[in-house]
Amino acid sequence: MEDVTVEGILYAFSNPVRIRIYAELAVAECAQICSAYRDIAGVKLPKSTLSQHFAILRETGLIRSERKGTELHNETRCEELEKRFGPMIDSIIDAYIAQNARSRKVIQKKKRK
Amino acid sequence: MEDVTVEGILYAFSNPVRIRIYAELAVAECAQICSAYRDIAGVKLPKSTLSQHFAILRETGLIRSERKGTELHNETRCEELEKRFGPMIDSIIDAYIAQNARSRKVIQKKKRK
């Protein structure tokens, strides 16, 4: 938690899949990759891709993962994060949820001009 | 401002140079690229690189740029942004400033094993 940085967190959240995963974890408190493909906001993603997204969230310090049998259970580190970064993460997720309430659109890759 | 997204903003801020520029703009309300090289938190950057960072901040919707003679004057779009995203951006910049108050270290490229 010492070398968790603001920039690192923002980078992790800058990916549509990762912020969605975190937002789901923030509500569900537990989720796993499951099976070969999993649906994240209307997009089926291969487990290798999801594995890497979870790894980035983990390395960034946003989530904690624990092995339960063959599965991996994930949860946010929200208490520590709030202690360290104040209301930042909550306000990000709030804005993200509000945004998706306005426009019900599917995750898509970023495209710049 | 319609197609400004949470992910887009977080992506823009995930770069150490860009979040620093925005944080400076949030205080100074005006800054320009200036001369060939400019010092951003202890790193000299070529103007081409800075130009692109400013362009990303602009395209993301975080800043507004106006030509004043040969110079470009930049300022944050904080009022509109706060209306749209609530306390998100302020809490990010607050956390960023607090982080840099704790550890006085120079901007460095992200390295992930």
Add this chain to the structure above:
DNA sequence: TCAAAAGTTCTGTTATTACGAACTATATAC
């Protein structure tokens, strides 16, 4: 011990980033 399910690592391809060089735009001097 074999098979199945859950994840991770490896690998080639594709897309992004960084920065020097070349280019554009504005202002001031001659």
Add this chain to the structure above:
DNA sequence: GTATATAGTTCGTAATAACAGAACTTTTGA
């Protein structure tokens, strides 16, 4: 007008990182 200087953008390319299929590892349960 032409020249020159300053501010900033675009282009080209080499280094970096992301994506996803294939192969591998780990745990469980028959």
